[in-house]
Amino acid sequence: MSDLQQDVDCPWFSSYDKGVPHEITVPKGGLQNVLDEAAETYGQRDAIVFQNTRISYKQLKELAEILAAELRRRGVQKGDRVSIMLPNLPQTFIAFWGVMKAGAVAVMTNPLYMESELTHQIKDSGAKHLITLDIFWPKIAALREQLGLDVCYVTRVRDALKFPLSWLQPFSARRQGTWVSVPYDGHRVVAWKDLFKRSDRLSVEVVDAHETIALLQYTGGTTGVSKGAMLTHANLLANLTQLMAIVQQPPEKEHVFLALLPLFHVFGLTITLLLPARMAARVVPMPRYAPADMLEAFKKYKFTAFIGAPSVYISLLQQKNLAQYDLHHIVFCISGSAPMPVEWLKKFEEVTGTPITEGFGLTEASPVTHANPVFGKQKPGSIGVPVPSTLARIVDTEDGERVLAPNEIGELVVKGPQVMAGYWQRPEETARTIRDGWLYTGDIAYMDEEGYFYIVDRKKDLIIVGGYNVYPREIDEVLHTHPKIREAVTVGVSHRSRGETVKAYIVPKEGANLTVPEVVAFCRQKLASFKVPRLIEFRDELPKTMVGKVLRRILREEELHKSDSQQDKELHDAEEVLKPEQAEQAPVREEQTAPSESSETKKDA
Structure with missing residues (x-):
C-alpha cells in the first residue's frame, strides 16, 4: 500500500481516531481461523443467545466441524458452492462456519427471493447443496428440478430451541398455520438434527487465502441482473481487520451484538456474524423486526453494538414509548445499506448519547470501504474517510481516467485488500468494474479538502432535466x-x-x-x-x-x-x-461542484 500512496493523496489520515493505523496486515490462513481463535481463548463465552438457547464459542466450533464432516460425507468437496437460505437463526451461524470448515463456498441466499431470482442464483452459482428452513420448503419443492439440487438440508425453528420451547413450538406453528410437512428421506431431503448424530469432525486448512473463494455473494440486483461477487478468505479477513482497527474494541472487552440485519446480506454477514466472532462477542439473532420486541430485547440484553439500516433507526425513534427504555449502554452504532437523513442522525444521538457512525460499502468490497471516525470528527451527510489500507479518489464520469480535485463531482473508485477477486463467470463485467486494481463503484461523489467523501447519487440514478x-x-x-x-x-x-x-x-x-x-x-x-x-x-x-x-x-x-x-x-x-x-421555471446552469446540501449513503452492502 505504501508504494501506491505515492501516487494518491491521502488527506484523510489526519482525521483518523487516535490509534487507528494507516495500514493493516491481513491475517494468514482461512476465515475459519477467526472462530478457532475465539473458541480457544474465550471458549466458554456465549457466542449465540436465542430465546432459551445459549451456544458457547467452544460449542459453535464443535457444531461447525461436525456439520463440515457431514457435508463432506454427503458429497461436498473443496470449492463446491453451498446455498444457505435461512433467516437470522442460530442454524445460520452454524451453517456458515460449517461450510467454511468444509473448505466449500457459501452462497448466502435471500429466503424471500421469487422463483426467477432463486433459480438464477442457484443455477448461476452451481450450488448442489442447499440449507434452508421448513417454511421455505414448498418454494424449493416446486423448483427442485429446475434448481438441479442434489441434497436439501431442512431445519425447523424448534431445532434452535431447548426444552420446553422445543416441545411447544410445533403446537404453536400448527395453531398459526405455519407448520410445513417436509418429506425427509435421509438422502436427498435431510433433517438438520440428523446432521449432528455423528461425532466426526472436519476442518479444512486454507493454503492460499488470496486465491480461495469463501463467499459467493450476489449483488442486490437493484440495477440489473444479480452477479456473484467472488470474495476470498483474504478479502473478508482484510475487511474484518479494517473494522477492528476503526472500532478499537479488543476481544478482552465483552460486547453484545444485535443481529437484526439479514445475515444473507453481505453487510449483515460481515458486521453481525464475522465481526462479533473476531471480537468474541455475544450475538442475539432476531429473525424479524418488530419495534416492540426490539425495545424489549434492548432492555433484556443491554446491547453494546447496534447495527441497522436507516429504516430501523427511524422506526425505533418513532415509537411512542421510547422514553421508557434506556439505550445509553450502546457503545457504538453503525448505519448502512441506505442513506440516513441528517435530521434522524441528530435525533438518535439526542436520545441515546451515542452518534451513529455512517459509512459506505458495496458487495464487491466485502463490503466496507469508508466510515466516519467512530469517536472523532463525524461529518453529517458524509460517508466518512477510507478505512485503513484503502485508497479512494474521484474520477471523471466519461472514461474514468482523469482524477478530479477536491469538491469536484465524479465517480468514486476505490482500491484495497477487501476488493473482490471478480464476478463469478463474468470476465467482461469484471474487466469493466475493476481496472488496474481500482474498483469503479458507479457512485457519483466528491471529496472535501479533509478527505471526507460524500455520495451525491448513483450513476444510474442521475436525472437529466433539460x-x-x-x-x-x-x-x-x-x-x-x-x-x-x-x-x-x-x-x-x-x-x-x-x-x-x-x-x-x-x-x-x-x-x-x-x-x-x-x-x-x-x-x-x-x-x-x-x-x-x-x-x-x-x-x-x-x-x-x-x-x-x-x-x-x-x-x-x-x-x-x-x-x-x-x-x-x-x-x-x-x-x-x-x-x-x-410552474417550473427554466433552469439556470450551475457549476458541477459539491452541492451545499448533500446526502449520505451506504450502498448495496
Whole structure:
C-alpha cells in the first residue's frame, strides 16, 4: 500500500481516531481461523443467545466441524458452492462456519427471493447443496428440478430451541398455520438434527487465502441482473481487520451484538456474524423486526453494538414509548445499506448519547470501504474517510481516467485488500468494474479538502432535466426535513420536451395532512427551480430491499409501463394543482461542484 500512496493523496489520515493505523496486515490462513481463535481463548463465552438457547464459542466450533464432516460425507468437496437460505437463526451461524470448515463456498441466499431470482442464483452459482428452513420448503419443492439440487438440508425453528420451547413450538406453528410437512428421506431431503448424530469432525486448512473463494455473494440486483461477487478468505479477513482497527474494541472487552440485519446480506454477514466472532462477542439473532420486541430485547440484553439500516433507526425513534427504555449502554452504532437523513442522525444521538457512525460499502468490497471516525470528527451527510489500507479518489464520469480535485463531482473508485477477486463467470463485467486494481463503484461523489467523501447519487440514478444534471438524493434530503414527511424518494421520469422530469414518492407521517402545493412550496425554498419535483405521488410505503434500501428501479419500471396518455394526464393534473407562480421555471446552469446540501449513503452492502 505504501508504494501506491505515492501516487494518491491521502488527506484523510489526519482525521483518523487516535490509534487507528494507516495500514493493516491481513491475517494468514482461512476465515475459519477467526472462530478457532475465539473458541480457544474465550471458549466458554456465549457466542449465540436465542430465546432459551445459549451456544458457547467452544460449542459453535464443535457444531461447525461436525456439520463440515457431514457435508463432506454427503458429497461436498473443496470449492463446491453451498446455498444457505435461512433467516437470522442460530442454524445460520452454524451453517456458515460449517461450510467454511468444509473448505466449500457459501452462497448466502435471500429466503424471500421469487422463483426467477432463486433459480438464477442457484443455477448461476452451481450450488448442489442447499440449507434452508421448513417454511421455505414448498418454494424449493416446486423448483427442485429446475434448481438441479442434489441434497436439501431442512431445519425447523424448534431445532434452535431447548426444552420446553422445543416441545411447544410445533403446537404453536400448527395453531398459526405455519407448520410445513417436509418429506425427509435421509438422502436427498435431510433433517438438520440428523446432521449432528455423528461425532466426526472436519476442518479444512486454507493454503492460499488470496486465491480461495469463501463467499459467493450476489449483488442486490437493484440495477440489473444479480452477479456473484467472488470474495476470498483474504478479502473478508482484510475487511474484518479494517473494522477492528476503526472500532478499537479488543476481544478482552465483552460486547453484545444485535443481529437484526439479514445475515444473507453481505453487510449483515460481515458486521453481525464475522465481526462479533473476531471480537468474541455475544450475538442475539432476531429473525424479524418488530419495534416492540426490539425495545424489549434492548432492555433484556443491554446491547453494546447496534447495527441497522436507516429504516430501523427511524422506526425505533418513532415509537411512542421510547422514553421508557434506556439505550445509553450502546457503545457504538453503525448505519448502512441506505442513506440516513441528517435530521434522524441528530435525533438518535439526542436520545441515546451515542452518534451513529455512517459509512459506505458495496458487495464487491466485502463490503466496507469508508466510515466516519467512530469517536472523532463525524461529518453529517458524509460517508466518512477510507478505512485503513484503502485508497479512494474521484474520477471523471466519461472514461474514468482523469482524477478530479477536491469538491469536484465524479465517480468514486476505490482500491484495497477487501476488493473482490471478480464476478463469478463474468470476465467482461469484471474487466469493466475493476481496472488496474481500482474498483469503479458507479457512485457519483466528491471529496472535501479533509478527505471526507460524500455520495451525491448513483450513476444510474442521475436525472437529466433539460440537459442539466439533477441528483435525486439531494432532493431526498430536503424532503426528509419536512416535518410531515416520514419517507421520500425521487426518480426521473420521461418528459416529451425536457427528456426527464423529477417525480417524488412520499410517505407522510401518520395522521399528517400533506398536499402537493405544500410540498412544492417547501422544495422551492431550498432547491433550484429545475430540481423541484414536478410530479408528486403519496404512498403508504415504498418498495425496499430486505436491508431497507429503497428500490428506485421498481418505481422507474412502474413509470415505464405507463402509457403516454397516463403520463400526459399526470403532467396535466400536476399543472392544474400547482399555482401559476409554482410552474417550473427554466433552469439556470450551475457549476458541477459539491452541492451545499448533500446526502449520505451506504450502498448495496
